[in-house]
Amino acid sequence: MGCAKIRRNLSGYIENELDANTMNIVEQHLFSCNKCKEAFNSMHILVQDLSVMESVKAPDDFLDRLHDRIKKDSGFNRLARKLFLPPMIKVPFQFAAAAAMAVLIFFIVHTPAIKDEMKSVSTVMHAEKKAAVAKDKVDKDRPVAGHASIPVESEAVDEKPALTIELALLLNKQTPPARNVVQSFMERKAESGKGDLKSGKRISSDTDAAAPAALHSIPTSAISVGDINKIVHRVQGRILAVEYNKEKNSPELLMAEIPANKYGSFLKELRKLGKFLSPPPSIPAKKPSLMQIEVKFLSP
Amino acid sequence: MIEINRSRRSYLSDAELIKAFQTGDKDVFDELVIRYKDRIVNLCYRFLGDYQDACDTAQDVFIKAFEALVKFRFKSSFYTWIYRIAVNTCNNRLKSLEFRFKKMIKRTGNPGSRGNVSLSCSEESFSPALRLEKKERSILIARAVDSLSGLKKTVLILRDIEGLAYDEISKITGLKPGTVKSKLARARADLRKKLKSVL
Numbered sequence: 217m218g219c220a221k222i223r224r225n226l227s228g229y230i231e232n233e234l235d236a237n238t239m240n241i242v243e244q245h246l247f248s249c250n251k252c253k254e255a256f257n258s259m260h261i262l263v264q265d266l267s268v269m270e271s272v273k274a275p276d277d278f279l280d281r282l283h284d285r286i287k288k289d290s291g292f293n294r295l296a297r298k299l300f301l302p303p304m305i306k307v308p309f310q311f312a313a314a315a316a317m318a319v320l321i322f323f324i325v326h327t328p329a330i331k332d333e334m335k336s337v338s339t340v341m342h343a344e345k346k347a348a349v350a351k352d353k354v355d356k357d358r359p360v361a362g363h364a365s366i367p368v369e370s371e372a373v374d375e376k377p378a379l380t381i382e383l384a385l386l387l388n389k390q391t392p393p394a395r396n397v398v399q400s401f402m403e404r405k406a407e408s409g410k411g412d413l414k415s416g417k418r419i420s421s422d423t424d425a426a427a428p429a430a431l432h433s434i435p436t437s438a439i440s441v442g443d444i445n446k447i448v449h450r451v452q453g454r455i456l457a458v459e460y461n462k463e464k465n466s467p468e469l470l471m472a473e474i475p476a477n478k479y480g481s482f483l484k485e486l487r488k489l490g491k492f493l494s495p496p497p498s499i500p501a502k503k504p505s506l507m508q509i510e511v512k513f514l515s516p
Numbered sequence: 517m518i519e520i521n522r523s524r525r526s527y528l529s530d531a532e533l534i535k536a537f538q539t540g541d542k543d544v545f546d547e548l549v550i551r552y553k554d555r556i557v558n559l560c561y562r563f564l565g566d567y568q569d570a571c572d573t574a575q576d577v578f579i580k581a582f583e584a585l586v587k588f589r590f591k592s593s594f595y596t597w598i599y600r601i602a603v604n605t606c607n608n609r610l611k612s613l614e615f616r617f618k619k620m621i622k623r624t625g626n627p628g629s630r631g632n633v634s635l636s637c638s639e640e641s642f643s644p645a646l647r648l649e650k651k652e653r654s655i656l657i658a659r660a661v662d663s664l665s666g667l668k669k670t671v672l673i674l675r676d677i678e679g680l681a682y683d684e685i686s687k688i689t690g691l692k693p694g695t696v697k698s699k700l701a702r703a704r705a706d707l708r709k710k711l712k713s714v715l
Contacts, residue, residue, distance in 0.1 A: 227701035258715040259708050265657055266676035272561045274553040275571060282549060282575055286582060302608060 217241050222252050226259050379476065379507040381497055386514045387439060387466070387490040439489055439513070444470055447485040451478035456508070470511040476504060486511065530594040537585055545585070548594065549578055555678075556602050562673045563606035564615070565662050573609050577602045592687055599680075600688045603670055653714060660710040667691070668703035675700050 222245045228234045229242045246253045275281075300306055441458055444467055448455050453474030461468045474482050476499060483496050493514070499507065525533065525547040533544045556577055561570035580601050588597065609615050664672060667689065674685045675696075686693045708715065 223705070224701065227704050228697065233697070255708070258712070259704055261715050262657075262704065262708055262711065263676055265653070266661075266672070267679060269657065269677055270654060271554075271558045272567060272570065274557040274574065278553050278557070278571065278575070279546060279549055282578055285575055285579060304611070 217245060219245075219249060219252050222246075222249070223255055226252075226256050229256070230260055230263055379499060379504055380510065381479075381499070381507060382510045382512070383486070383496055384493040384512045384514060385486055385490045386493055387516055389516050439466060441467060443489070447482070447489075448472045448474065450485060451475070451482045453478065453482070464515060466513065466515065468513055470513070471508070472511075473506055473508050476507045479507065479509075482509065490514075490516075531590060534585060534588055534590070534594060538588070545582055548581075552595070552598055553578070556598065559599065559602050559673070559678060560606055562658075562661070562677055563603075563669070564609060565658060566618075569609070569615070569618075573605055574602070577605050580605065596684055596687050599674075599684075603674075603688055607666075607670070656714050657707075657711060660707050663710065664703055664706060668699050668706065671696055671699040672703040672707065676704075 222242055225234060225242050246256055451474050453472050456471040456473055458467050459469035479499055525544055533547055536544045557570055557574045560573045561567060564570050581598050670689055671685060674680045682693045682696050685696050
């Protein structure tokens with residue numbers, strides 16, 4: 217066994233932990249090699265010195281200080297310590313987690329497919345909610361038999377309007393000039409069936425010749441869904457819902473969505489049907505591309 | 517909850533005190549502190565080389581033990597368990613920036629000092645010259661131990677200064693007994709080289 221190997225075994229030799237054979241070899245070597253013997257002696261002295269190193273004692277107030285610290289160590293401090301200590305490890309991880317979350321949220325918000333899906337879901341929910349509110353309103357205010365809510369277009373719109381304007385329109389006594397009387401008649405026929413009209417006269421559905429006679433019996437203030445549809449489509453808008461009063465043969469409430477830049481034209485069209493109870497509100501300069509309009513039709 | 521009389525506490529074993537603590541008698545922790553405070557402070561002092569730091573770290577060790585003692589499962593002795601907490605706390609403290617900065621300032625300010633402490637040297641038979649020589653030698657050895665790296669330092673402190681058995685060191689450090697022995701042999705060899713002029 218060479219000196220290097222003997223010196224590696226010196227620690228075990230001092231501890232008396234080597235097997236008998238190795239112990240003998242080391243012992244024999246130490247008798248013959250002065251350098252290794254010197255190394256053994258110095259290591260032996262070192263181990264002895266370490267074992268008798270002077271010790272220190274805890275200060276007398278150690279326990280009292282410990283009590284104070286345990287009392288001060290409130291739940292909040294403990295939580296903070298659990299969350300942030302050791303800071304070298306936990307804080308970088310927390311930053312990394314926050315950054316990952318930020319990136320994830322950014323991608324969710326800015327990925328077009330997810331964005332469109334989220335918008336369509338929210339728009340459908342919004343339209344459903346509106347329809348439900350309108351239905352509730354009708355159910356509450358008036359008897360069910362006299363009213364019907366007609367959802368004209370139920371598909372989801374592309375963009376959710378942020379601006380909603382409510383208008384109240386007092387209808388003219390005379391039939392609007394743009395109205396197609398035959399279409400109006402056919403609609404009314406379909407909606408009111410074969411029931412009696414207000415005048416008490418019965419509309420014959422057998423021949424077209426009966427139409428002019430029936431037209432005389434239509435109340436002059438009534439407008440049809442077709443009229444509303446035309447106006448809305450003229451301004452490139454969409455009808456969301458129409459509340460229809462069967463007794464009066466007239467729509468009562470219109471919920472429509474129109475491009476904001478057609479608001480003026482839409483008001484102009486409505487003015488042909490009647491006059492506004494209060495001046496229509498103006499829209500802000502920084503307007504959204506779409507706006508929602510609720511028009512309440514009032515009989516003269 | 518059964519509260520144990522103060523005078524009776526000193527007769528109870530560590531395990532009995534821990535069971536009492538776990539049933540709700542938090543006061544028995546004082547007895548455990550009294551039993552181990554000197555050894556823990558001394559161990560921390562060996563690692564950190566500064567008495568005040570050692571006392572503060574020992575307090576941290578006991579606070580950690582106080583919080584975790586409810587979960588103690590008696591798989592090891594309390595002695596081994598608290599030593600493990602102390603070793604880990606000291607190693608974390610050694611790695612902390614605050615400690616490194618403090619140490620650097622101390623070195624530049626007072627190169628020979630190893631903490632403001634009055635060591636309990638009870639050997640009055642020594643002459644003043646001998647005592648001075650012994651103290652100087654002790655400071656040199658302590659500085660050499662301080663300069664050892666990581667596990668070598670831990671193993672050397674636990675074995676040669678604290679006098680723990682290999683299996684206890686193995687439990688405290690989580691190393692295999694064979695690894696503990698080889699680390700110790702290397703630590704001693706390194707230390708011998710560093711202290712060649714003194715030995």
